[in-house]
Amino acid sequence: xxxxxxxxxxLAPHPPHLVYADNPEQNEPVSEGGWEQLRWGxxxxxxxxxxxxxxxxVVLSPHWQTYVGTHxxxxxxxxxxxxxxxxxxxxxxxxxxxxxxxxxxxxxxQAKSEGMSVKMMENPDFRVDYGTIVSCHMVRPEWDKPxxxxxxxxxxxxxxxxxxxxMMMELGRSTAKAIEESGKKCxxxxxxxxxxxxxxxxxxxxxxxxxxxxxxxxxxLWDMRMIDLMRSGKSQQIIxxxxxxxxxxxxxxxxxxxxxxxxxxxxxxxxxxxxxxGTIIGTGNAIMEWPCHTWGEQ
Amino acid sequence: xxxxIIKSLIxxxxxxxxLCPEKNxxxxxxxxxxxxxxxxxxxxxxxxxxxxxxxxxxxxxxQIQADPNPEWVMxxxxxxxxxxxxxxxxxxxxxxxxxNKANISRGLESRTVAYDGFPVDVGSVxxxxxxxxxxxxxxxxxxxxVYSNRAETTVLAKSCLDVIKAQGKKAVAVxxxxxxNRMFTEPIEPHEDRIHSLKDDEWNQKILEFLSxxxxxxxxxxxxxxxxxxxxxxxxxxxxxxxxSAMNENRNDLTGKVLAYExxxxxxxxxxxxxxxxxxxxxxxxxxxxxxxxxxxxxVLDSSxxxxxxxxxxxxxxxxxxxxxxxxxxxxxxxxxVGAYPHARRxxxxxxxxxxxxxQPGDNSIPGGPIKDKAGNPLNYxxxxxxxxxxxxxxxxxxxxxxxxxxxxxxxxxxxxxDRDFSGYNEVWAETLGKVGPTRTTLAIRALPTPIAVxxxxxxxx
Numbered sequence: 180x181x182x183x184x185x186x187x188x189x190l191a192p193h194p195p196h197l198v199y200a201d202n203p204e205q206n207e208p209v210s211e212g213g214w215e216q217l218r219w220g221x222x223x224x225x226x227x228x229x230x231x232x233x234x235x236x237v238v239l240s241p242h243w244q245t246y247v248g249t250h251x252x253x254x255x256x257x258x259x260x261x262x263x264x265x266x267x268x269x270x271x272x273x274x275x276x277x278x279x280x281x282x283x284x285x286x287x288x289q290a291k292s293e294g295m296s297v298k299m300m301e302n303p304d305f306r307v308d309y310g311t312i313v314s315c316h317m318v319r320p321e322w323d324k325p326x327x328x329x330x331x332x333x334x335x336x337x338x339x340x341x342x343x344x345x346m347m348m349e350l351g352r353s354t355a356k357a358i359e360e361s362g363k364k365c366x367x368x369x370x371x372x373x374x375x376x377x378x379x380x381x382x383x384x385x386x387x388x389x390x391x392x393x394x395x396x397x398x399x400l401w402d403m404r405m406i407d408l409m410r411s412g413k414s415q416q417i418i419x420x421x422x423x424x425x426x427x428x429x430x431x432x433x434x435x436x437x438x439x440x441x442x443x444x445x446x447x448x449x450x451x452x453x454x455x456x457g458t459i460i461g462t463g464n465a466i467m468e469w470p471c472h473t474w475g476e477q
Numbered sequence: 478x479x480x481x482i483i484k485s486l487i488x489x490x491x492x493x494x495x496l497c498p499e500k501n502x503x504x505x506x507x508x509x510x511x512x513x514x515x516x517x518x519x520x521x522x523x524x525x526x527x528x529x530x531x532x533x534x535x536x537x538x539x540q541i542q543a544d545p546n547p548e549w550v551m552x553x554x555x556x557x558x559x560x561x562x563x564x565x566x567x568x569x570x571x572x573x574x575x576x577n578k579a580n581i582s583r584g585l586e587s588r589t590v591a592y593d594g595f596p597v598d599v600g601s602v603x604x605x606x607x608x609x610x611x612x613x614x615x616x617x618x619x620x621x622x623v624y625s626n627r628a629e630t631t632v633l634a635k636s637c638l639d640v641i642k643a644q645g646k647k648a649v650a651v652x653x654x655x656x657x658n659r660m661f662t663e664p665i666e667p668h669e670d671r672i673h674s675l676k677d678d679e680w681n682q683k684i685l686e687f688l689s690x691x692x693x694x695x696x697x698x699x700x701x702x703x704x705x706x707x708x709x710x711x712x713x714x715x716x717x718x719x720x721x722s723a724m725n726e727n728r729n730d731l732t733g734k735v736l737a738y739e740x741x742x743x744x745x746x747x748x749x750x751x752x753x754x755x756x757x758x759x760x761x762x763x764x765x766x767x768x769x770x771x772x773x774x775x776x777v778l779d780s781s782x783x784x785x786x787x788x789x790x791x792x793x794x795x796x797x798x799x800x801x802x803x804x805x806x807x808x809x810x811x812x813x814x815v816g817a818y819p820h821a822r823r824x825x826x827x828x829x830x831x832x833x834x835x836x837q838p839g840d841n842s843i844p845g846g847p848i849k850d851k852a853g854n855p856l857n858y859x860x861x862x863x864x865x866x867x868x869x870x871x872x873x874x875x876x877x878x879x880x881x882x883x884x885x886x887x888x889x890x891x892x893x894x895x896d897r898d899f900s901g902y903n904e905v906w907a908e909t910l911g912k913v914g915p916t917r918t919t920l921a922i923r924a925l926p927t928p929i930a931v932x933x934x935x936x937x938x939x
Contacts, residue, residue: 247556248662264535271594379622
C-alpha cells in the first residue's frame with residue numbers, strides 16, 4: 180500500500196454567515212448576500228483544490244468543545260439538522276455526511292499510543308457542530324468526500340497556551356502518522372478565525388456591509404501579522420507567538436486547530452496562499468492554503 | 478397584580494443525574510436533591526420556571542427561548558457515551574417576548590429565538606428534565622452573554638423582574654451552574670469521582686456556607702474572585718450568581734438550604750434552595766452600583782455612534798423629583814425633570830406629557846453626545862441617536878400611564894439646529910412615530926435647558 184499523505188492544509192474559518200448567504204432556502208429568506216470577500220476566497224480555495232486528488236477531509240473545529248480529552252466522531256453516517264445556538268437566525272443546516280471512521284480510529288489509536296487522552300464518539304444521536312459543517316461545506320459543498328471530525332480539547336482553558344500547543348503538536352504528529360499509514364490522501368482543515376472579538380449588536384440585515392469591519396486596529400495588526408507569517412512560511416514563528424496572539428487578539432486558534440494543522444504538516448517553511456480575508460461581525464477571518472501536494476516537486 | 482420570586486435554585490448542569498445516577502453514590506445524592514427541589518416546587522404555587530444557563534453562550538446580547546415546544550435529542554459534547562436525552566419542553570412564550578421587550582427598554586441588546594431544531598443546552602435540558610418532568614409548569618430559558626459584565630447581568634434580572642411583577646407570576650429562578658468547574662481531563666471510573674482538588678473543595682464549602690446563610694449578594698460580590706480561584710476560564714464566568722442575586726434584589730438575608738453537594742467528574746455540583754423569607758439576620762449593604770439601565774458596549778456597529786458615545790451629563794440645571802399629584806404620571810424609567818413638574822398628567826382619556834428629551838434615566842447621559850461641552854464649545858453629536866432616545870423615553874412614560882406609542886395623537890418637536898438636524902430627526906421619526914401617524918409640528922428654537930438638540934411635547938390617548 181502506498182503511503183498516505185496530506186495533500187493540502189487549510190485555514191478554513193467557519194462563520195455561519197457565509198452559508199446563510201449561500202443557502203437562503205435553508206435559512207431566513209431575507210439574505211441580501213454579503214461577506215463576498217470571504218465567499219470569493221472560498222471559491223478560490225475550491226478552484227485550487229479542484230484538480231487535487233484526495234480521499235478524506237480531516238477537520239478540527241473549536242465548536243465541538245471537549246474538556247475530557249480529544250474526541251473523534253465514530254459514527255459512519257451522520258444525518259440531522261445543525262442550528263447555530265449563537266446565530267440561529269443565520270444557520271440551520273440539514274446535513275447528511277459520511278465519517279471515515281477507519282481513519283478517525285487510526286488517528287485516535289495513534290494519539291492514544293502517544294499518551295494522549297482520546298475518545299471515540301459513537302452515540303448516533305450526536306449532532307455535528309456547526310463549525311465542522313460550515314468549513315467542510317465551504318471547501319467541498321458537494322459533500323462527496325468523507326470527513327474525520329476532531330473535537331477541540333480546551334486544554335488552554337484548563338492550563339495554558341503552552342500546554343495546549345504541546346498537546347496539539349502531538350495530535351498533529353499522530354494525525355500525520357496515521358494518515359501516512361492509512362494510505363489515504365487527505366485535506367486538513369483548521370476551522371478557526373484569527374482575531375476573535377465580536378461586536379455584540381447585529382445590523383438589519385445582518386449582511387449590511389456598511390457596518391462590517393474589524394473591531395479594533397490592534398486586532399487588524401495581529402491578523403495581518405499572522406497572515407504575513409503564513410505567507411512567508413514562518414510556521415514556527417506562528418507557534419512561538421501563539422501565546423501573545425491568543426491573549427491579545429482573543430484568537431480562536433486558542434482551540435488548537437491551527438497548531439494541530441501546522442504540526443501535522445511538519446511545521447512547514449513553505450509559504451501558504453492567501454485566498455481571502457474578511458471580517459465577520461468584527462472577527463478576522465483568513466482563508467489560507469498550504470499546497471502540500473506540490474512540495475515534493477520543488 | 479403582584480408577581481414575585483417564590484424560590485431560587487442553584488443546580489448542576491451535567492447529565493449524570495439524569496442518565497446514570499445509580500453509578501455513583503454522589504450522583505444519586507444529586508439526583509435525590511433534584512427530586513426534593515422538584516417536590517418543593519410542586520408544593521408551591523409556582524407558575525413559571527426561569528432558567529439562566531451557563532451552557533448557552535450568546536454574543537448578540539442575550540437570547541431568550543420563545544419556541545412554545547422545543548423538541549430534540551440532546552447528547553453531551555463530552556459525556557456522549559452516557560446516552561441521549563429526548564426533550565420536549567413547554568415554554569411560556571408570552572413571558573419570553575415580554576422579557577425580551579423589557580430588556581430592550583432597559584437598554585440591553587436582546588432577542589428571542591424560536592427555531593425548529595434549536596439546540597437547547599445540556600444544562601437547561603437537565604434542569605427542566607429533573608425539576609419539571611411532564612412540563613407541569615411552563616418555563617423560560619435565557620442565554621449567558623459571553624461579554625456581559627455585572628451591570629448588564631443585573632439589568633437583565635431587573636427587566637425579568639419587571640415582567641414577573643407585571644404578569645403577576647409566581648416564579649422560580651434557576652441558575653444552572655457548577656461551583657468549581659474543573660473536571661478531570663482524563664476519563665475516570667464512576668467510583669473514582671471526587672472534587673478535583675482540595676482547594677476547589679474548600680472554596681466550594683465556603684460558597685455553600687454563604688448560601689446556607691442566605692448570603693446571595695455576598696456570593697455575587699465574590700463572584701470574580703471565585704472565578705479566578707476555582708473556575709476553568711470558560712467564557713461565561715461566574716455570572717449566574719450576579720443574575721440570581723439581582724433576581725433576589727441583592728439580598729443577604731434569604732433562607733438557604735444546601736440539599737446536596739457532590740462531585741461530578743471533578744466539578745463541584747450542588748443543589749441549593751433559597752427562599753425569600755428573611756432568615757432574621759438582617760440585610761447587609763449592597764456596595765456596587767445598582768444599575769437600572771444599561772448604557773455600555775452597545776451600538777458599536779453603528780458608525781455614527783462609534784465616535785460619539787453616550788456621555789454622562791455632569792453639568793447643567795438641577796434635577797427634580799417629578800411632582801406628584803392626583804393625575805400625575807411619573808416613572809423611574811424616564812429622566813428626572815429639570816424643574817418642578819411631572820412627567821405627564823392624565824386628564825380624562827388624554828395624557829399630556831411634559832417636554833421629553835433624550836437624557837437617560839439613572840445616569841442622565843445623552844445618547845449621541847451633548848451638543849456642547851462645559852465651556853460652551855460646540856461638540857459633534859448624533860441627532861439620530863438623540864431622537865431615538867427621545868422616542869424611547871416617551872414610550873416609557875406612556876407605558877407607565879397605561880398607554881403606548883401607538884396612541885400618540887399630536888407631537889410638537891423642538892430642534893436647536895434645524896438646518897443640521899432636520900434630516901436625521903426626520904429619518905428616525907419615520908421609523909418610529911411616523912408609523913403611528915400623529916399630527917406633528919417641528920419648530921426651531923435657540924436652546925433647551927440641557928445640552929440636547931431635540932425635545933418633543935406629546936399628547937396621547939389612554
